[in-house]
Amino acid sequence: MGTIKTTNIEPIADNGTVTLGSSGDTFTLGSGVKQSNMLYPAFYAYLGSSQTGLSDNTAAKITIDTEVLDTDNCFASNKFTPTTAGKYFLYASVNLDAVDATNWRNGQVYIYKNGSSIINGDFNLVENMGRRVSPYVSVVVDANGSSDYFELYAEVDTNNSGNWQATGYTSSQIRTYFGGYRIGS
Amino acid sequence: MATLFVDKIDPQSGTTLEIGSSGDTLNLGATAGGTLTNTPTFFAKLNSDQFPSNSTLTTLALTGENFDVGGCYNNTGSTVTLNGISVPAYSFAPNVAGKYYISAKVNVNATGSDNVSRAYVQLFKNTDAIATGDFNSSYQVDIITPGTDVVVELNGTSDYVTAKGYGTISSGTLRFKGDTTEARTYFGAYRLIGS
Numbered sequence: 001m002g003t004i005k006t007t008n009i010e011p012i013a014d015n016g017t018v019t020l021g022s023s024g025d026t027f028t029l030g031s032g033v034k035q036s037n038m039l040y041p042a043f044y045a046y047l048g049s050s051q052t053g054l055s056d057n058t059a060a061k062i063t064i065d066t067e068v069l070d071t072d073n074c075f076a077s078n079k080f081t082p083t084t085a086g087k088y089f090l091y092a093s094v095n096l097d098a099v100d101a102t103n104w105r106n107g108q109v110y111i112y113k114n115g116s117s118i119i120n121g122d123f124n125l126v127e128n129m130g131r132r133v134s135p136y137v138s139v140v141v142d143a144n145g146s147s148d149y150f151e152l153y154a155e156v157d158t159n160n161s162g163n164w165q166a167t168g169y170t171s172s173q174i175r176t177y178f179g180g181y182r183i184g185s
Numbered sequence: 186m187a188t189l190f191v192d193k194i195d196p197q198s199g200t201t202l203e204i205g206s207s208g209d210t211l212n213l214g215a216t217a218g219g220t221l222t223n224t225p226t227f228f229a230k231l232n233s234d235q236f237p238s239n240s241t242l243t244t245l246a247l248t249g250e251n252f253d254v255g256g257c258y259n260n261t262g263s264t265v266t267l268n269g270i271s272v273p274a275y276s277f278a279p280n281v282a283g284k285y286y287i288s289a290k291v292n293v294n295a296t297g298s299d300n301v302s303r304a305y306v307q308l309f310k311n312t313d314a315i316a317t318g319d320f321n322s323s324y325q326v327d328i329i330t331p332g333t334d335v336v337v338e339l340n341g342t343s344d345y346v347t348a349k350g351y352g353t354i355s356s357g358t359l360r361f362k363g364d365t366t367e368a369r370t371y372f373g374a375y376r377l378i379g380s
Contacts, residue, residue: 128324
């Protein structure tokens, strides 16, 4: 077995490509080795305080305000704008609260890409209403690493046409969250 | 391009080994070779409504591929051979062994309004159900979107996974809703790095 000892491996040209191995080969990180940036950029954030006073039957941007993880500073102003092109796994859930019992008719959670919805988690109870529902959505989607951005939206159709809210961190539990990470090119 | 043949790379000193600088690209074990990639991966959705029979578990006919890295997802209604593996209709049969994160969601609705009482989505490994997301209401409602996910080991030679949906309605025509741009009923997977 040959061993190279070095501290840095670079492509011959700047911004070039280094290829490790060929089809059928196996690369192993030695036992206990830490890989410092696999699946980056990555972020995970949640709603700290409930977002209240949201208008009936109108999609609202969820103002996720508490970051748990943001490896490359790509999550800001409630949007994720990854700086590396690739395929990203994104996931989210919003606790949709109609404020009053038997007031929740219909609700949806969306992930928007560049201002348009690309995924929809929908519960429509119509006349047989409840109060809270937490739709979950996940998607694998391409991002160009420069201008593509992703946001979390949600809406509720309340029976009394009143306001609804997205529930924030309550009783030591995260109720509304948004996360994502790069899974490859 | 220069090629270096070696079996092991260690830090010269200390405990950190760095490969590349910002802007460089590092390819790990092209195609099926490396363990340090999240491929194969795919994501597929219903591009238009599917109309299954009432109270009948039905394979989600997900023809709309957003992508299919590795070409392991069969988006047709017939069994086909992909990467040397016989893959049933609308199933994912990766040709790399490992652990996979799988997710699916079904948007259950009916023509008319307020007539859905139950819906669930199931993931099958080969012929066995391995994950279920279920919504069972005492009342009739209009739309239910149960989802489920699981991490499962697939052998890379014959194992496949399939997503199926189920709905019970009191009247009208049952449908799993689809859309060309917004994923409402979907199925996706990727391989977990290093597994």
